[in-house]
Amino acid sequence: MxxxxxxxxxxxxxxxxxxxxxxxxxxxxxxxxxxxxxxxxxxxxxxxxxxxxxxxxxxxxxxxxxxxxxxxxxxxxxTDSDTVFQEIALYKISTRSISEGNLVEKLIRDNNARILSVESDFMIIEKTGHKEETQELLDFLSPYGVLEFVRSGRVSVTKPMGELEGI
Amino acid sequence: MYLEATLTPPVKETMRTSGADAVLRSFIAEEVDLIFGYPGGAIMPVYDALYHYQEQVRHVLTRHEQGAIHAAQGYARVTGKVGVVLATSGPGATNLITGIADAMIDSTPLVCITGQVGSHLLGTDAFQEIDIISISMPATKWNYQVTKAEQLPEALSRAFYIARSGRSGPVLIDITKDAQFEMFDFAYRKCKQIRSYTPVPALNLKQVEDAADLINSAKKPLVVFGQGVILGNAENEFKQLIEKANLPAASTLLGLSALPSDHPLHVGMLGMHGNYAPNVLTNECDVLIAIGMRFDDRVTGDLNRYAKQAKVIHFDIDPAEINKNVQADIAVLGDCKESLQALIPLVYERSHQGWLKEFEALTGVEQTKVIEHDLRPTSGPISMGEVIHQVNLQTDGNAVLVTDVGQHQMVATRYTHFKQSKSNITSGGLGTMGFCLPAALGAKLGVPEREVIAVIGDGGFQMTIQELGTIFQTKAAVKIIILNNSFLGMVRQWQQLFFDKRYSSTEMENPDFVAIAKGYGIDGKSISERDDLKTAVMEMLSHNGSYLLEVHVGKEDNVFPMVPTGASVSEIRLE
The missing domain is CATH 3.30.70.260 (ACT domain)
Structure with a gap:
């Protein structure tokens, strides 16, 4: 399989x-x-x-x-269960479209994301997590118009102790 | 240099020299006295340096870079030393690729040196620039581009060490032209060890004991051995092992000559056109003992029906070979000389008489149905088998056999008597047509005291026919036998058997090969009558110098036995 x-x-x-x-x-x-x-x-x-x-x-x-x-x-x-792994994703969104209401606060709180940079016309949001989690945020933001999106490769460390010794 | 290594103290004191000069000094430090190559723009500084070292390093100018690398392969296989090749950038380098791939799959130690455009031109599509590092990557054991002269000694010492250690293989070093001209302080230190590289896995005695227990409990053991026995210099240990426990032993194509052909425990060749008994009995043995072989698909046939009843013991130096094709119950990693030395005292003396009789019986069947007719036909055109038989009679099994790829290769390897190791030079894994003629040249230069016989088909001969020029110039006394059936015979055989005789692009109208050889100053003869065969072989062998014997053989003769693709080894066909 x-x-x-x-x-x-x-x-x-x-x-x-x-x-x-x-x-x-x-x-x-x-x-x-x-x-x-x-x-x-x-x-x-x-x-x-x-x-x-x-x-x-x-x-x-x-x-x-x-x-x-x-x-x-x-x-x-x-396998995934033997490791702790993360990916990082960056989202560039128009400041105007997202600054209405308390949307920004909601997305930061609900998604454990953070804002890296705010410019007059766009802002950059960062989220780390598994692929499904960064994907979820992308889906959430899509209706507001995502100008750019990038996801990193996986970084991973193993759970068992000592397994990688002697390298 | 990035590859962390342990080096010996410098061979000689440091001296000011050019990169090109350093290449030659490095060769001498590695005891290289014969190299093969072809000059061109980007390697000219090295050729210029070569001019000053002619006494110590002999360079053989082939007629094509592919010829150079196959010659180096023939030289390496017959001597056990590293073959060295020089070529220029661009087409010079790409022409090496077939030989590099061939050496990789057949574990032949080679160091290939290619010139490269100046480092300021890298990546600019300069004249004769090609990224040979990327191209050769999947086909080399290691490769490296040198852009500064000071990197040369360390790159070359690692290259020779990597090529010859562990499971040997080809290495390529690409040297920019400016690095060849650059002056620097040269000192050569041989490489002893590399941090990231374990050439020989440590022997685990528990694995050896487990293997011995299984061998001792076996009722129907079968040993299948490959070139690993030759590459590991373990021929004596191997013979001791099988003699002590009376183990029947069958060879892969490349394992041939590791054990004398007439050894009573040698039960023949494995695989698609191998012998009947070892193929059939692979599926009846209870313990299969694989030594220095890699279960190639041409050996195993359908893996789902390969030795399923047997426990498998696999001796190999390369951990990646274990469980790659056939699951091993016991894997013994390590150098097979050492592994066998540890194994022999633990193995009980056995006779296995009944089991050995089974091999005899099936060999008898093959003898009657196939071999007798192949070796001693009484009517019809000359058969490939009787030519080999005649050569056997007249060389007494002492010649080095070099073959190309196809029907003649299968017939020649099936029937040639080998008395000593490193006597069977052929392109096994890659199946490279055109391999034979240059490889035979390299082999002859490697062991000039031995008779070297190149057996080639009419197709493969014409793939590297230009190397007649090199044979002429070097006066290497290679004896060439062309088994001419005016067909690409093996493909034609498949077309006959599996494509309803649609002979699509396999028939060849051939030139007068003897006249061509004469043009190169090589004497020769063409025969098509059975009565002329014995004398013709005699003339060839007694001729002083190289000689070409063309034998017209049956146009539509087939090679049997045969395990058709997708069939099980025990479904081997005798006709």
């Missing part, structure tokens, strides 16, 4: 490694749901977080193929 798996890949920081990683997915005709890369808690070691929808049998093979790459130190996979 296919489901979302979060791949965490720990590697050296090399030109083109992202290419090498994505080609392993491309080769198996897998689409990337979300991707993120940043330096990990260990200086000089980078962490890719990639979400793919596939079967467990497939993801097990993927992890071995990823780990086989010379620059990759470790690759692991997790």
């Amino acid at each position: 296919k489901q979302a798996y979060t791949l965490s890949i720990f590697s050296e920081n090399s030109v083109g490694l992202l290419n090498r990683i994505t080609s392993i997915l491309t080769r198996r005709h897998l689409n990337i749901d979300s991707i993120n890369s940043s330096e990990s808690e260990s200086s000089g070691i980078y962490r890719f977080t990639i979400v793919v929808k596939t079967t467990e049998a497939q993801v097990k093979k993927l992890v071995l193929q990823l780990e086989k790459q010379v620059e990759v130190m470790k690759a692991v996979y997790h």
Whole structure:
């Protein structure tokens, strides 16, 4: 059965490694749901977080193929329930359309969102959460006219203690 | 450099030198004495440096970059050393890709050096610029672009280490032209270890014990072995193991020659055109012991009906091979020489007489129904099998066999007698037509004291026919046998069997191959009569220098046995 798996890949920081990683997915005709890369808690070691929808049998093979790459130190996979994860979304909305009534207060309170910037003609709202939550806010704001919307890749840390030691 | 590594102290003292000169000095530090390549604009500084090191590093100028890389593959496979290739940027680099992919899938250690446009021109669509790093990425074990001379020694020491360690494979280093000209302080330090890379997984003795228990309890064990035995230099350990427990052992295409063909426990070749007994009995064994092989689809046939009754033990150096195609009950990770050394004392002596008799019986069936007719036909055109049989008789199994891809490859590998390891050079995983002629050249230059016989079809021969020029120039005494059926024979066989004989674009009108060879200064002969075969092979083998023997064989002969695509290995057809 296919489901979302979060791949965490720990590697050296090399030109083109992202290419090498994505080609392993491309080769198996897998689409990337979300991707993120940043330096990990260990200086000089980078962490890719990639979400793919596939079967467990497939993801097990993927992890071995990823780990086989010379620059990759470790690759692991997790289901959503094994990780704590977040995404961040930014919404740009016309100030005029949203400033009527107590709409702004309601959306901030109900959605645990915050306002990053208010200009005379637009404002930027930020919300972090799971995809469904940021999507919910997008749906709520849509009738007022969303000028721009962007959602980040997933960042995720694992729940089990000690699992990633020794990388 | 970003790839954290442990290095040895410098081989020699630091000295001021150019990037191009450093490439040659690095080769010498890695004990490279023979390289293959083709010059061009972006690699000219390295070629200029080569001019000054001709005494230490011999360069073989092929007639095409694909020829250079296949020659390096042949050299690497026959010597066990790293093959080295030089090419220029753009088309020079892209012409290497087929060979790189071939080396990747067949685990051949190569270091390919490509020139690149000057670093200030990168990304500008400059003359002969191509992003070879991105193109070669999925087909290399590792690759790296060098834009500064100071990066060269560290990139090259890592390249050689990565290419030859663990599961070996091809590495590509792309060097911008300015980095080749740049002067810097050179010191070479060999690479010993890389932080992010574990070439050989640590051996787990518990896994070895579990494997031994299962082997000891087996009533009908079958060993299936691949090139891992050769790459791991484990031929002796392998032989000790099977002899101690009397285990029947079947080879993959690339595993051939790891065990002498006439060894009583060698029960033949696996796979689509392999032998009858090991294919059928794969589905009857109770323990399947896979050593240094990767369960390629040409070996397994339909996976859903492959050895389902058996417990599987898989020895491999590459963790990604475990459970990739066939689920292993016990996986023994590590270098197979070490794993087998640990395993042998734990394995009981057994005779497995009844089980071995089953192989004998089925081999007898194949002998009567297929082999006898293939090797000793009495009427009709010459068969591919009898040519190989004649070569066996006259070389006594001491030659290196280099083959291309197709019917002749299957016949030659099925029937050639191998006495020593590293004697079977062929394109297995990628199935690259055109591989044979340049690979045979590389093999001959690698082991000049051995007889090297290139067996090629008329189709594949014409894919890299230009390398006759290189054979001519190097005077490499390669013996070339063209098994000419005027067809792309394997495709034609499939068209006959599965496409109602619609021979779509497979018939070939061929030139006078002997005349072409003569044009290159290579003697040759063409025969089509059975009575001429023995003398013709004798003339070829006794000829001083390279020789081309063209044999006209049956146009529509088929290769059997055969496991049709999608069938189970036990459904192998004898006719």
